[in-house]
Amino acid sequence: MSTRHSNLFRQTAVSQMVAHSHLTIALAVVIVVCLFSRTPFSAASKPERASIIPRPVSIRQRQGHFTITSSTQVVAKKEATAEALKLIDALAPSMGFRLQLAARSKAQDNIIKLELDPQLPQIGDEGYTLKVTRENILIRARRPAGLFYGIQTLRQLLPPSIFRKAKVEGVTWKVPGVEITDYPRFKWRGLLVDPARHFIPKSALLRFIDTMSLHKLNSLQIHLTDDQGWRIEIKKYPKLTDIGARRDETLIGHLSKRPWLFDGRRHGGFYTQDDIREIVRYASDRHINIVPEIEMPGHARAAISSYPHLGVFPEKQRSLKPWTHWGVSGDIFAPRPTTIAFLQDVLSEVIQLFPSNYIHIGGDEAVKNQWKASEEIQAVIREKGLKNEEELQSWFTRQMDTFLSKHGRRLVGWDEILQGGLAPGAIVMSWRGEQGGITAANAGHDVVMAPTSHTYFDYYQGPAEKEPLAIGGYLPLRKVYHYDPVPAAIAPEKTRHVLGVQGQLWGEYISTPRHLEYMAYPRAAALAEVGWSPKRSKEYEDFLIRLRHHIGRLRAIGICYRPAESEK
Ligand code: ACM
Numbered sequence: 001m002s003t004r005h006s007n008l009f010r011q012t013a014v015s016q017m018v019a020h021s022h023l024t025i026a027l028a029v030v031i032v033v034c035l036f037s038r039t040p041f042s043a044a045s046k047p048e049r050a051s052i053i054p055r056p057v058s059i060r061q062r063q064g065h066f067t068i069t070s071s072t073q074v075v076a077k078k079e080a081t082a083e084a085l086k087l088i089d090a091l092a093p094s095m096g097f098r099l100q101l102a103a104r105s106k107a108q109d110n111i112i113k114l115e116l117d118p119q120l121p122q123i124g125d126e127g128y129t130l131k132v133t134r135e136n137i138l139i140r141a142r143r144p145a146g147l148f149y150g151i152q153t154l155r156q157l158l159p160p161s162i163f164r165k166a167k168v169e170g171v172t173w174k175v176p177g178v179e180i181t182d183y184p185r186f187k188w189r190g191l192l193v194d195p196a197r198h199f200i201p202k203s204a205l206l207r208f209i210d211t212m213s214l215h216k217l218n219s220l221q222i223h224l225t226d227d228q229g230w231r232i233e234i235k236k237y238p239k240l241t242d243i244g245a246r247r248d249e250t251l252i253g254h255l256s257k258r259p260w261l262f263d264g265r266r267h268g269g270f271y272t273q274d275d276i277r278e279i280v281r282y283a284s285d286r287h288i289n290i291v292p293e294i295e296m297p298g299h300a301r302a303a304i305s306s307y308p309h310l311g312v313f314p315e316k317q318r319s320l321k322p323w324t325h326w327g328v329s330g331d332i333f334a335p336r337p338t339t340i341a342f343l344q345d346v347l348s349e350v351i352q353l354f355p356s357n358y359i360h361i362g363g364d365e366a367v368k369n370q371w372k373a374s375e376e377i378q379a380v381i382r383e384k385g386l387k388n389e390e391e392l393q394s395w396f397t398r399q400m401d402t403f404l405s406k407h408g409r410r411l412v413g414w415d416e417i418l419q420g421g422l423a424p425g426a427i428v429m430s431w432r433g434e435q436g437g438i439t440a441a442n443a444g445h446d447v448v449m450a451p452t453s454h455t456y457f458d459y460y461q462g463p464a465e466k467e468p469l470a471i472g473g474y475l476p477l478r479k480v481y482h483y484d485p486v487p488a489a490i491a492p493e494k495t496r497h498v499l500g501v502q503g504q505l506w507g508e509y510i511s512t513p514r515h516l517e518y519m520a521y522p523r524a525a526a527l528a529e530v531g532w533s534p535k536r537s538k539e540y541e542d543f544l545i546r547l548r549h550h551i552g553r554l555r556a557i558g559i560c561y562r563p564a565e566s567e568k
Helices: 003-036 080-095 144-157 202-214 273-285 301-306 337-353 369-373 375-383 389-406 435-442 477-481 492-497 513-520 523-532 540-557
Strands: 058-068 073-075 100-102 111-116 128-132 136-141 173-182 188-193 219-223 289-296 358-362 410-414 427-430 447-449 498-505
Touching: 058 128, 073 080, 080 100, 080 111, 080 144, 111 144, 128 144, 136 144, 144 173, 144 202, 188 202, 188 523, 202 219, 202 273, 202 513, 202 540, 219 498, 273 289, 273 337, 289 337, 337 358, 337 389, 358 389, 369 375, 369 389, 375 389, 389 410, 427 435, 435 447, 435 492, 477 523, 477 540, 492 498, 498 513, 498 523, 513 523, 523 540
Parallel strands: 073 100, 073 111, 111 136, 188 219, 188 498, 219 289, 289 358, 358 410, 410 427, 427 447, 447 498
Antiparallel strands: 058 173, 128 136, 128 173
């Protein structure tokens, strides 16, 4: 990390402290004003404002409130029981007691009831209804995921200190009276993390997953392989992690800044298969699907460093090492039968580990100079009757598409997989703007919108001179919030092909879990609303009011979010 970088972090910490002391003064002022006001309790007679993020489809606030005490029972049976236990686990640390679970209850008072009803109309598999009265709380859903999201809303209806991890004294756990009907706009509400560039410890990944679930985000793409590192244990090819998971040192400062300086320290790490099983299960307990990404044919330097025969020029690539700086390396997999077999072996282990319907094979930024320079590869192009290198990449992708389809999975790739012809079952992730997504959706392919312009969370979120070093760009909160994943250029009958939206946290300049949170929040909260809330209900000013309250939750959890200008 550069000096400039760490200094800026220190500044942020200081400004947060300053903000806290401002807050204390502000609170003192409020208390004094209340004490001397003639009608100090008039505000309390109005229902409290529920600051739920993402904003629910429909919310009606009611008079009164329900109070959770140690004698409140949670009532759930069969499949609902697992979700009820998650509710009990979530409330226990800060409340300091564990609510009792019962399969049924004679009393209708002082209970939180979770109920599954597959016949509930119009809310889909992730929707729920939540009703809070003075007597009880009722959450209903068609599927367990809906109950889980109802629970997330309930947590947000409680005071922010519910998110603390040890008993909080002196709080009454009041839930305001409310009637909510809620369901998501899109089925893919995702984020991407990039442990290939800077390894993300498993513990940080689990914490990241926790925070996602609070925002009703349900898809996490993990970019497991790149030029700078290979981060997943593959039993058949141990050198991928023996060699590919370590690099000698890492560039300090921005790639564009010369002369280059390096930190002189080894950087590495990978997830064992047991780690992966744990991450996948932890995520699925929170109704989050992990989408693994194994990059091909480009971004392949760490793999080729481990097994040089996978490269186009194995003799020359014998001494190749995982890259120590950013950019896109020219090292690309050779489209030989041995490489295809190798990658399908890797994918075999990947699909054993990840139950995800979607398997991402990258496909972006495949620099084709080595294919162009190789007599052998040019002969492959001629033999297969292909026109050029783009068609060769398309052929390469089709080998993977056929393989994945045979195993009941769907291939996802960045929008470059459109060039040279799209494989039949492929899903396109549109990153170079929206055009890839528009073309693919209009051609009847499913797409996920992830354009740099609105979803690249590795971009600056404020003036560069005041922010930690980033890759470039400028993506403020407001712009994320205003994104609409369904561009007008997609024909109305094709809009159903837009599965949803994803925010990218590329890791070149994000070297610590703390920085990852800083880049993710609050932008991921805005993205959550883009992915979940109805388009008609989006209102930035209203979001900002709710966000102010929501920040209290992030603080209680200890998320290192980026403070707003007014908070600094
Ligand atoms: C990408 O940002 N290369 C997908």
